[in-house]
Amino acid sequence: MQNPARTGSSAPGPTRAAGSAPARAPSGDPILAARFAVPALPGSLVRRPALLARLTEGVQGPLTFVNGPAGAGKTLLAAHWLAEGRRPAATAWLTVEPGDAPGTFWAHLLAALHRHGVRLPDGPDGDGDLDGAPNGSGPNGGPSGHPAGATGAGVGPDRLLLSRLAEGLARSPEPVVLVLDQFDAIPSRAVADGLAFVLRHSAGGLRLVLLGRSEPLLPLHRYRAAGEVTEIRNADLRFSPADAETLLRDHGLTVSRAAVQTLTERTDGWAAGIRLCALAMQRAGDPESFVREFAADRAAVADYLLAEVLEAQPPATQDLLLRVSVAGLVHPDLADALTGRRDGEWTLARLARSNAFVEPVDGSAWYRMHPLFAEVLRAHLRHRHPGLEPRLHHRAARWLAADGRITEAVAQAADAGDWRFAAEQLVAALAVGRLVTGPDAEPLGRLLAAMPAGLDGPAPALVEAARRLAAHDLDGFAAHLRHAEGQLTAADPAARLGAAVLAVLGGRAAGDPRAAARAAADADRLLREVPPELLARHPEVPATVLAAHGAAELDAGHLAAAAARLTAAVAACGPAGTPAPHGESLGALALVELERGRLRRAETHARGALAVAERSVLPPRGLAGVGHLVLAGVATEHDDLATARNLLDLVAGPPADPVAAVRAAVTAARLATAAGDPAGALAALRAAAEDPRARALPAWTADGLAVAESAVHLARHDPAAALAVLDGADPARPAVAAALARALLAAGRPDAALATLGAVGAVAGPGLPADQVPVPDQVAVWLARAEAAERLGDPAGARRQLALALGLARPEELRRRFVEAGPWVGRVLGRHPQLAREHGWLPGRLLRPAPTQAAGPLPAVVEPLSPRELEVLGQAAQLLSTEEIAAELYVSANTVKTHLKSIYRKLGAARRSEAVHRARELGLL
Structure with missing residues (x-):
């Protein structure tokens, strides 16, 4: 037997007698049986068991709502659910058409229910049925085939028919599930009110499943308050990388995990977009290259979005969408600035409600446009209005700068080619240091990489100095900083403060703590010259200056002074907008306290830095890296070596900070030495010493590397090498x-x-x-x-x-x-x-306890035992098995056996108990 969902047919129902006229709605339109057909499933189908289960669970209650944009997979999900037989037996499907009059809608709804034999009581005796399909054949059909109670083409049924419909559903032997696809195509409040009436009075006999791009006009708030609605939203419908990989595999495509991840991110999990890409990839010679070179304005994706989304909007809305596409995030006031109108707030809200690939950003007045849709719109903007895009970027840059969104303003100015404005905004907003440190350093660096050389004025010179410093070009940094300082005036305290902050960072990078400290003192003084209202708008700046000063003291080895400065920096990070200096200050303070041996404080501050990084989604290489590094150091000092190794593995690459880099190398060396791997320990220390930044290591940290290397040589029983490495300390x-x-x-x-x-x-x-x-x-x-x-x-x-x-x-x-x-x-x-x-x-x-010394001379030892052999011997004396000794010392069982054989030889023993006895006699245990 064929599956009706796959063949496009609905469940069987009464058929029209041969030669009879087709049933008609009150409007005179025919009742279209095709609208009762469940859409056929495609050959390649991604099973989504969690969503199917939610639909099954949802129809246990009165209302289920599946809401998402065009191509999100709403209809396919419901059709799949019906095809899998998860639905109750009595299930009807109706596809709503745009422009349906209320009477037409109700006629089709009654016909859909009739197909499933839903009975409508005809009077007190309850005899009769709901029949909107046969041409006057049922007791409720009028002479023209209209259901009893229908009042006209544009009005719909009266309350009597709705009451009889609700009663018929209430008496149904089992609940009837009605799936209404594209329900949002009917904007009629009367239809929604009538449907809500029937749902409310059917005593659980009707279970609605509504599919649409926008929220229905039903009183959803009441159902939410009563816990009687199941909602599947766009966030639920988005494809995960695993879903995308399944879809590509069903299309005969095999690409790398990285390509799947890229495709999912570029499409934002949009099901139709991924499917269209899969079809295009089948025709491409190299599917992997297709993903790398994927552009949203490719014909298939662009045509779909233009036809289904953009062209469905009125002209004024189309104009707004095209103009705001130049911005990643859109505020209603920014939209008004770009259109020159005052309808941004209303239009964006309507677009978000209708899932037109615009969605609100949680907890704010801002909106986010789907990235693919934005790319298509920008391509269409360039085609429809040549030369307008740079002017829109220029206008957006000024609005964003006035709103204090400096990184976004710089991005817009860069897209407009307005490099001087971009540089001046970074300097005026006291943000030039963001090019070197903090979460914005990498994106800002990419944005300004194309800035042409030779622009006049101190701001471009300061920006170029910051870029050179971020790239570790210390000579280039120094030259551009001198050039900028030569143009500074007393009337521009913001630029002078920016230069001082860069000088602090440059002094640290050059391994010159004194220069960094002098520059930090200048920055402290200049803070008092900057207008208070400017500092109030940028609370991160004082915190950044304090943090930089504290880091300079740390570089100089002045741990107490560093702790005081960094504690003040943490205290200055109360206001919003200071996660970067807050996390950096906590991380540096944790490092200071670790160096001082104050492990509890170090752990507290490290966990604080990790919490800031997690809340603010800051780069793991920065705050989280230092946090895990300090925790690894604490665990090492506590002799919890397994935990220390796990934490050190979480540090994402060598830290950029010189003190942190040395601490990472020393901790790695101690752990490697403890594991019996002196070669690995020396490799970690020498890698830190040979790092290109090593020439900038403060003297006390360089001495720390030498001390750590000396300890490794002692573990190798090489005191000469241990002394030699300390020669310059x-x-x-x-x-x-x-x-x-x-x-x-x-x-x-x-x-x-x-x-x-x-x-x-x-x-x-x-x-x-x-x-x-x-x-x-x-x-x-x-x-x-x-x-x-x-x-x-x-x-x-x-x-x-x-x-x-x-x-x-x-x-x-x-x-x-x-x-x-x-x-x-x-x-x-x-x-x-x-x-x-x-x-x-x-x-x-x-x-x-101390061993009991035997009387008389002690037996001779063939050769002194190594520290590692003494550790193994000590574990053996506790009657641990070979495997237990291996686990305790974090080595393999074979390594333990090798050590035991050497111990037996050196002590002249034949077995473990004899070796332990001889060792105790010698005072080795």
Whole structure:
């Protein structure tokens, strides 16, 4: 049996007797059976089970509404739903035609219901039926075939017929589902009121499914309030990339995931657009190239949109659509500025209600035009009105600039070729720094890439300087900045402030913290010269200046001053419109607190930066990257290495900020070393040192790379290399002194190590404010002193100085520092159980009790055990299996087996228990 939905026929009903006249509506028009036919399904059909389920669920209630623009797939979705048999048995379909008079509509509706045997009570006995199709054959047919109660061609049925219809539906043995396609084609309030009356009084016997481009005139608010309406909107109908891929595959097309994503984005998920593209791609020699070169003004797409959408509008609306197509987002006042009329608000609202590829932007007065439709309109504008488009861009640029939408104004000015206006707006709005940092840097850079060279005035020179800085062309930046500064006057504080902000950013990029700090001080002073009303319109500017000043202090290694400036910058970011400086300040402040060892504060600020990035959809390479980087550093200090690795993987590429780039490399090196991959650790550090921006690294961060590399060489048992890499570092820095001492100790030179540590004196002593020497550096110095005492046979000194290091690290639980110090820490703690009990926050492998020394001479060791072998041996002593040791140390089981074999050889043992016993005798555990 053929499926009626696929053959284009509706469910069977009474047939007209041979030779009888066709049934007619009150208008005299014939009853067209084709309007009861469910549209046939195409050969390539994308199944959308979630939407089909929503239709099935919707007809459990009185009203279901499927609303979307032309080609969104409304009719196809309903036809698919009927074809799959998800509907109740009694289902009728009626396609409404534009221009239907009320009487014609009701005649067709009654005929549609008649096809499904819906009975209409004829009187008190209830005998009779609704019959609008046969020519006077039913008890309710008048002499001309009109349903009883119809009052005329243009009026429709009276209340009696509507009441009898509602009663007949109420008595139906099961609810009747009526699908009305293109219901919005009838603008009659009387028809909508009559339909609402029948729906309300049918006692659940009628379930309406309305398909249309605009909202029906039914009182939807009542159904929404009662929870009795199911709405499927354009956002639901849009194709996902997976839907698009299925459709292309059904057309015999195989393209890359990237091409599918591009096609979906270009069409905004518009079903008809994707289908038209698929047909065109079948004829194209290279479907992949078709997507890359896809233009909306291709004939198939353009013809559809022009015929179905643009030409369906009155001339004044067509003119508005063509003119506003030059703008990505449209405000009613902008529309009026582009048309010279005053009907923008009403026209845009009407277009949005009718789903004419214009939709409101949530929570604002702005409207968004479908990108394909906008492209078609712009092509049509150029054809219909040559030379008008640049003038419209020029007009839009000035309106947007006056509204404070600088990025959009610059885009319009660039499209108009008005480069001087674009540059002057960026400078006047204190926004020239946006070319270098923040979410607008990349799009603004692309917009201004075509700006011609040699434009007069300070504004174009400042813009060109910013562009050169964004491209890391420091020489070009300096030349254009000098050129701009030579043209600045005291009467233009906005331009002078812009130059100062660029000088701050340039000083940072050049690795000159002093120059950056001087420029930041100038910017602070110039803020007081800028008109207050201008600053009030741009609250991000003071926050940006404070953030830049704080970043300059961070580059200089002045952590306390940086924290103060950045805290002030965060506080200045209360007003709306400051997400970029807010997130940047929080990220930089998190980095400062991580360097200071204040892990809880660092974590709080990092999570704050991530929240700002998520709310504001800011680029992950910026705020989110620094946020994840800091959290990875915190996890590393806490010895939570698995979490640290996962977080570091979320950092999208090397950070642009030099301090953040060094921190990323150091964290990666520590994690690689812990995993037994010193080669990977060295590669991460050297990549940071060889980065083109490395010549701009502040001295203290360059020393940080050297300290980290020295630690990797010590893990490889190469104290000579560990000393060599520190050769150019400043030994007056506590972190460098501690690293030198560790290398000298590993080289067997404890006296030289103590002398190196003596050079820093009491700089890392107890009670010294942490904002002068970071806590991690203080801990490193005391750990080096403790290790020296241990090597020199001074157990009391080793215990005392280890206790000082533990006391400093305890508030923030800097666990990893003590694991990385070496196995001697565990031995000292083992000799002093009370000290171990006081610091239960340390990793368990450091808190095992001291071994019992055997009487007599200790067995000889063939070869010293490496730090990694000692770790494996310590895990084995806890009776962990090979797989458990591998999981604990984040290595493979085969690696553990290799280490165990080496341990057996070095300790002269034949099995694990014997190796553990010998190690305890030697004091290695």
